[in-house]
Amino acid sequence: MARISLQKIVKRYGGMEAIHGVDLEVEDGEFVAFVGPSGCGKSTMLRMIAGLEDISGGHMRIGDRLVNDIEPKGRDVAMVFQDYALYPHMTVRDNIGFGLKMRGEPAETIRKKVEEAARILQLEDLLDRRPGQLSGGQRQRVAMGRAIVRKPKVFLFDEPLSNLDAKLRVEMRTQIKRLHRMLRTTTIYVTHDQVEAMTLADRVVVLRKGSIIQHGRPLELYERPSCRFVAEFIGSPQMNILPGRVASSDRGTVIEVGGGAIPLSHLPVPVGTSLDVGLRPEHLEPCAPEEADFVAEVDVLEELGSDTLAICLMGEREITVRVPADRARSLGRTQPLRFDRQNLHLFDAANGQRIDFIA
Incomplete structure (x- = not known):
């Protein structure tokens, strides 16, 4: 587990500044959700933490390390995407263990870690199936299993439930909440769905046009929004x-x-x-x-x-x-x-x- 520190983080694309000097501290073991309308910068922020986007200015630390110039593989973070990104020709077992295999871990170690992740995510009976034989919710759990086996310092979720139907979204919210309670890994979760953010997160960060408008515990944002934008964004139906x-x-x-x-x-x-x-x-x-x-x-x-x-x-x-x-x-x-x-x-x-x- 690790603390994440963002200090005056800036992202520029040519002459356009997309992220404007963001400051944020994510505590060790905390679950933080980034929310905001499309184009607010939440996914860009997540990709900078993962190392998939360069940082144009400021300092980013994961634990005690400055990671501005460290490649994604060296940051010890695991990312779960909305499109699952599974290998269709591999079994669930091989998909979950693929990253460990690429790191050269022993076969017996991989087997134990895969079976442990499968038990946590209730995938034991599906280990020999391929992604095409699974439901959307099951495929998302496989993607989560691939992240779990690495035992990273940080989990990053990029709108992981957006491709699921309403019933599965509720079920997977519960699964993710249980998973965090069990593992207590520092987690950042990006979503456009404020209900997901409110039900999952210890703290919600509301972004707008590349800046943090307000952050706090879900009920704090609901009961004491700092501005009309947050007041209308948090709560369903809206204020x-x-x-x-x-x-x-x-x-x-x-x-x-x-x-x-x-x-x-x-x-x-x-x-x-x-x-x-x-x-x-x-x-x-x-x-x-x-x-x-x-x-x-x-x-x-x-x-x-x-x-x-x-x-x-x-x-x-x-x-x-x-x-x-x-x-x-x-x-x-x-x-x-x-x-x-x-x-x-x-x-x-x-x-x-x-x-x-x-x-």
């Missing part, structure tokens, strides 16, 4: 954002939003400031008219089984409300809604940065 404005009333400072006025004890911005008001679907609740913070028109109901997503209209703006399935049946066409002030999020409308307040 509702409504335009608001700070105003003064006989009740003190209020936020005018959705036709209502929300009083707050302390808000560190002047009257007249435009805000983006964030409310997660699960923090909005149908209520009686006299308890309402605002009223919305129920447009579409999406039944998910245990709960229902109510797609509502407030003027021309659409919001989503998550309600228990049994309560969805009683929703009116025009529905009063309320929310807990502790679950309100405020962002500066001009720069998107979080504004802290006292409810």
Whole structure:
């Protein structure tokens, strides 16, 4: 296992800078997920750690070694790709042990390591099959087995589940989580799926346009996003954002939003400031008219089984409300809604940065 240190890491392609001076410390044994929209730089970052992309500036260390100029084979990292990269003419046994064979390890040592990896990944009954005889999930486990047998200091996963169907993705998430709990190998996992990141990682790193926007424990990013971008990216369905404005009333400072006025004890911005008001679907609740913070028109109901997503209209703006399935049946066409002030999020409308307040 090893600590990974990124200090002012830069990546340039000609005159274009794709990664802008990134600083990040990944602790020994930690599971870190890189997330962000397409083109944000997450896969480029992973490939630089693996040694598959040159570093244009800054310093990268794995353990105590500076690895900027060390070839991939010398970094003691193992990478799992989304396309499995298995040899179709080889058995599962030979695919898993191929890297060890190339390193010249004794046949008996290879056999023991392959069988140990197969046991961990529940592949014992498949060792004599070829990749074409396996399901997508089984092939991904073989790719993981090939990484495990090397016992590297670092595991790198590049969107490994993107080719699997929804059911297999859930099963493989569980498998990867168990694997990390068992091996405690330092792991960096790249995904565009924030649900994968939230469920797997000890810490989530959100990237945008080649820079880290925020990093922290999954619930920290969910409960205290640093900006509107993170707030909308983390959470499914995504956070509702409504335009608001700070105003003064006989009740003190209020936020005018959705036709209502929300009083707050302390808000560190002047009257007249435009805000983006964030409310997660699960923090909005149908209520009686006299308890309402605002009223919305129920447009579409999406039944998910245990709960229902109510797609509502407030003027021309659409919001989503998550309600228990049994309560969805009683929703009116025009529905009063309320929310807990502790679950309100405020962002500066001009720069998107979080504004802290006292409810």
